[in-house]
Amino acid sequence: MKSFPVRTHQDVRNALLARREIALLDVREEDPHAQCHPLFAANLPLSKLELDAWTKLPRRSVPIVLLDNGEGFAQRAATKLDALGYTDIALLEGGLAGWIDAGGEVFRDVNVPSKAFGEFVEAERHTPSLTAEAVNALLSGGEDVVVLDARRFDEYQTMNIPGSISVPGAELALRARALAPNPATRVIVNCAGRTRSIIGTQSLVNAGLPNPVAALRNGTIGWTLAGQTLEHGSARQFEPQAGRDAATLAQSRAAAAALASRAGVQRTTLAQAEQWAADTSRTTYRFDVRTPAEYEHAHAPGFQGAPGGQLVQETEMFAPVRGARVVLFDDDGVRANMTASWLAQMNVDVHVIDEARSGHLTEAGAWRAPKPAAASVSTITPEALATRLAASDHGTVVLDFTSSANHVKAHIPGAWWALRSHLAPGFDDLRALPDACRYVAVCMTNALAPFAASEIASLTGKPVEVLEGGTAAWIGAGLPVQSGDAHLASPRIDRYRRPYEGTDNAREAMNAYLEWEYGLVAQLERDGTHGFFVI
Numbered sequence: 359m360k361s362f363p364v365r366t367h368q369d370v371r372n373a374l375l376a377r378r379e380i381a382l383l384d385v386r387e388e389d390p391h392a393q394c395h396p397l398f399a400a401n402l403p404l405s406k407l408e409l410d411a412w413t414k415l416p417r418r419s420v421p422i423v424l425l426d427n428g429e430g431f432a433q434r435a436a437t438k439l440d441a442l443g444y445t446d447i448a449l450l451e452g453g454l455a456g457w458i459d460a461g462g463e464v465f466r467d468v469n470v471p472s473k474a475f476g477e478f479v480e481a482e483r484h485t486p487s488l489t490a491e492a493v494n495a496l497l498s499g500g501e502d503v504v505v506l507d508a509r510r511f512d513e514y515q516t517m518n519i520p521g522s523i524s525v526p527g528a529e530l531a532l533r534a535r536a537l538a539p540n541p542a543t544r545v546i547v548n549c550a551g552r553t554r555s556i557i558g559t560q561s562l563v564n565a566g567l568p569n570p571v572a573a574l575r576n577g578t579i580g581w582t583l584a585g586q587t588l589e590h591g592s593a594r595q596f597e598p599q600a601g602r603d604a605a606t607l608a609q610s611r612a613a614a615a616a617l618a619s620r621a622g623v624q625r626t627t628l629a630q631a632e633q634w635a636a637d638t639s640r641t642t643y644r645f646d647v648r649t650p651a652e653y654e655h656a657h658a659p660g661f662q663g664a665p666g667g668q669l670v671q672e673t674e675m676f677a678p679v680r681g682a683r684v685v686l687f688d689d690d691g692v693r694a695n696m697t698a699s700w701l702a703q704m705n706v707d708v709h710v711i712d713e714a715r716s717g718h719l720t721e722a723g724a725w726r727a728p729k730p731a732a733a734s735v736s737t738i739t740p741e742a743l744a745t746r747l748a749a750s751d752h753g754t755v756v757l758d759f760t761s762s763a764n765h766v767k768a769h770i771p772g773a774w775w776a777l778r779s780h781l782a783p784g785f786d787d788l789r790a791l792p793d794a795c796r797y798v799a800v801c802m803t804n805a806l807a808p809f810a811a812s813e814i815a816s817l818t819g820k821p822v823e824v825l826e827g828g829t830a831a832w833i834g835a836g837l838p839v840q841s842g843d844a845h846l847a848s849p850r851i852d853r854y855r856r857p858y859e860g861t862d863n864a865r866e867a868m869n870a871y872l873e874w875e876y877g878l879v880a881q882l883e884r885d886g887t888h889g890f891f892v893i
Contacts, residue, residue, distance in 0.1 A: 496546075
């Protein structure tokens with residue numbers, strides 16, 4: 359097995375303080391990552407490495423430092439990244455324990471840099487907020503109030519403040535003047551917890567919205583803890599043309615551009631951004647911050663869709679290389695500038711494209727992530743697999759490598775869910791399975807299963823096939839599915855359950871989450887590597 363160099367806690371810290379490029383990657387699954395990790399450690403699980411690496415680490419010579427907590431994942435990830443063409447790969451000395459032993463600060467939860475930044479902004483700017491009880495009283499009393507929900511639309515549909523309108527993150531500065539045209543109308547911005555409420559409210563304050571603006575303190579968590587009722591399944595959204603009339607757009611654009619300038623955002627062109635993307639000495643990310651629908655309708659080549667509000671909320675997941683250059687695109691001059699103004703304050707080198715034209719939008723559809731080809735493997739059609747499984751002595755075990763949530767929702771009858779990262783000596787996951795003469799690897803879309811197939815064969819010595827088209831093709835063929843968690847070979851640690859999502863969270867968990875957020879500013883100070891500032 360190839361050996362890789364080691365980087366110390368101090369090496370990583372020095373790179374962060376000097377703003378040199380570094381990708382500090384936690385290659386464990388999301389739940390263990392969320393329990394404890396360094397501030398700028400981005401989660402890139404070993405189990406999905408081939409699917410994400412070339413998008414999240416676009417420069418093959420970027421300095422990479424990998425960490426785990428003694429499971430051996432970092433070494434395996436290094437070997438895979440080496441095979442994918444990366445040339446500057448190292449392991450964190452001592453892994454997570456080594457970081458802690460060296461005095462490194464560690465954090466809980468996910469998207470911590472962005473959440474900590476939100477708390478930093480509130481502490482510095484004293485962002486106005488109102489309690490859930492106060493907002494409810496305003497709404498119940500028929501006051502002139504509009505509530506704007508800054509989360510993704512799917513989150514809004516799960517639960518929302520009664521009467522609120524879905525206006526995700528970066529859309530706020532573009533749409534708010536149209537949604538509250540009377541300057542006397544009070545505007546309330548909410549999210550599930552705190553970060554997007556704070557950033558959204560401060561965005562409107564910074565953009566000079568004449569209305570009184572406040573965040574719903576603690577978001578839907580605060581609303582629930584106050585014993586107030588949420589709506590479910592709402593579909594209220596801003597109109598696509600809201601805020602785009604000439605006069606309103608000009609006002610919003612001028613305010614956003616001024617903010618970006620104050621924050622130190624730089625300007626560029628599509629041609630320059632394309633040249634930067636080809637530069638092998640510097641990492642460049644290119645993001646289109648418009649809505650997913652706009653992006654899929656038409657976008658500029660090479661730009662990944664990243665709605666502005668989510669880019670600020672999940673910065674380390676979209677751009678895990680700290681010290682990289684980020685280029686933003688929109689077609690209105692508001693959303694990219696507003697998003698950039700926040701990224702710049704998060705110590706990101708960010709540029710906005712000025713000369714966007716509809717003629718530049720020559721591609722359509724969702725982002726197609728570049729990924730390597732998997733090793734050649736035998737395949738089987740859904741119909742052939744169904745026929746085989748109907749035989750009493752088929753001797754086949756179906757292994758499902760989709761997300762555990764997808765598996766529990768619907769899977770091939772009898773299929774076992776497994777973590778690909780656990781397909782290695784030292785893990786007992788496969789011992790839970792029935793005896794098999796052969797295996798069939800599946801996932802929802804057939805993206806991950808081909809990469810797992812060779813690992814199954816190596817570990818078991820048995821023949822392995824891949825289901826053509828994955829579980830989606832099985833369902834599309836009208837074949838039956840099961841639901842439930844009766845066949846889990848691995849623990850469900852692929853996703854961390856956020857205390858602010860869903861509708862069945864315990865009060866203790868919600869309160870604990872809020873207390874954690876309140877403590878983030880002190881943790882930032884102890885860590886000392888963030889470089890955040892507030893204009």
